[in-house]
Amino acid sequence: MSQGKKPGRWAADLTVLLNAAFPTNRFPVDVEALALDYSRQCWPDDPILKVVGESLPGFEGALVPMGRPRKGWGILYNNDGVSDGRRRFTVAHELAHYLMHRHLMSEDGVRCDETSVSRRDGKGIEKEADEFAAALLMPLDDMRRQIAPKDKPDLTALSTCADRYGVSLLAVTLRWLEYTERRSLLVVSRDGYALWARSSEPALRSGRFIRTSGEPFEIPAASCAGMEDFSEEARYGVFLPAHVWFPEPVEEVSFHSDRYDQVLTILHLGKEVRGYRMDEPDVEDTFDRFLRERP
Numbered sequence: 579m580s581q582g583k584k585p586g587r588w589a590a591d592l593t594v595l596l597n598a599a600f601p602t603n604r605f606p607v608d609v610e611a612l613a614l615d616y617s618r619q620c621w622p623d624d625p626i627l628k629v630v631g632e633s634l635p636g637f638e639g640a641l642v643p644m645g646r647p648r649k650g651w652g653i654l655y656n657n658d659g660v661s662d663g664r665r666r667f668t669v670a671h672e673l674a675h676y677l678m679h680r681h682l683m684s685e686d687g688v689r690c691d692e693t694s695v696s697r698r699d700g701k702g703i704e705k706e707a708d709e710f711a712a713a714l715l716m717p718l719d720d721m722r723r724q725i726a727p728k729d730k731p732d733l734t735a736l737s738t739c740a741d742r743y744g745v746s747l748l749a750v751t752l753r754w755l756e757y758t759e760r761r762s763l764l765v766v767s768r769d770g771y772a773l774w775a776r777s778s779e780p781a782l783r784s785g786r787f788i789r790t791s792g793e794p795f796e797i798p799a800a801s802c803a804g805m806e807d808f809s810e811e812a813r814y815g816v817f818l819p820a821h822v823w824f825p826e827p828v829e830e831v832s833f834h835s836d837r838y839d840q841v842l843t844i845l846h847l848g849k850e851v852r853g854y855r856m857d858e859p860d861v862e863d864t865f866d867r868f869l870r871e872r873p
């Protein structure tokens with residue numbers, strides 16, 4: 579973990595700068611320009627020199643040193659079938675590593691996988707980088723005005739927000755789950771089984787969560803996701819009785835993402851009754867070698 583300024587503080591300081599620079603049309607954040615310009619201004623001897631998209635199988639992004647001796651850093655993001663929204667979050671995540679963690683890194687930099695970035699389920703520096711990316715791209719004060727903490731968003735509300743911030747539906751849903759006062763869950767599934775799930779804090783406290791680490795969790799057959807009902811109605815929310823998902827009724831919003839071949843399901847419950855290592859670098863530029871050695 580970094581010792582200095584915390585992720586929220588970094589994001590808040592940059593948010594002040596961006597608010598001043600773009601008083602109108604503030605979103606989405608042009609994170610690539612921010613990474614290049616801000617690093618060049620603040621650390622001219624060790625800036626971010628490039629932000630480049632590449633096919634990075636198994637990885638979402640990387641921060642790698644450039645030059646020998648080092649002249650700066652390169653941000654790589656996976657652009658293999660990845661949406662612009664996902665790319666923006668990945669670049670912000672790598673910018674966080676640059677701001678907070680570059681002094682801690684070996685000469686090889688860092689490579690970040692999907693669990694750490696898109697699912698926001700990493701630990702240590704990965705968690706810090708995700709916190710920064712979410713706070714920079716989706717500032718809480720602005721997002722609470724789009725979806726209030728007591729709101730029960732349907733797919734349209736979440737998609738509108740995703741468009742506003744230029745991030746994926748998944749990223750915006752995870753951000754909303756962080757501050758909602760409702761008992762709600764996100765379930766991501768494929769072929770009838772949950773891949774992973776996330777609960778809001780109030781849902782978690784009331785014991786409403788879906789475990790995906792042990793036995794596979796089968797999507798209930800009577801749910802919209804289970805019936806593969808991705809109709810207009812399912813996008814707005816369908817009321818389901820108790821014992822479909824939980825021993826209590828739920829409102830289910832389900833949507834099939836063609837791009838990732840995944841089903842995103844949001845469940846609203848009612849009021850509660852209660853480092854990556856590369857080969858030893860020698861004379862080559864790590865950044866160049868990284869690109870060349872891709873499978």
Ligand SMILES: [Zn+2]
Pocket residue numbers: 671675688689690691694703704707
């Ligand atoms: Zn990372």
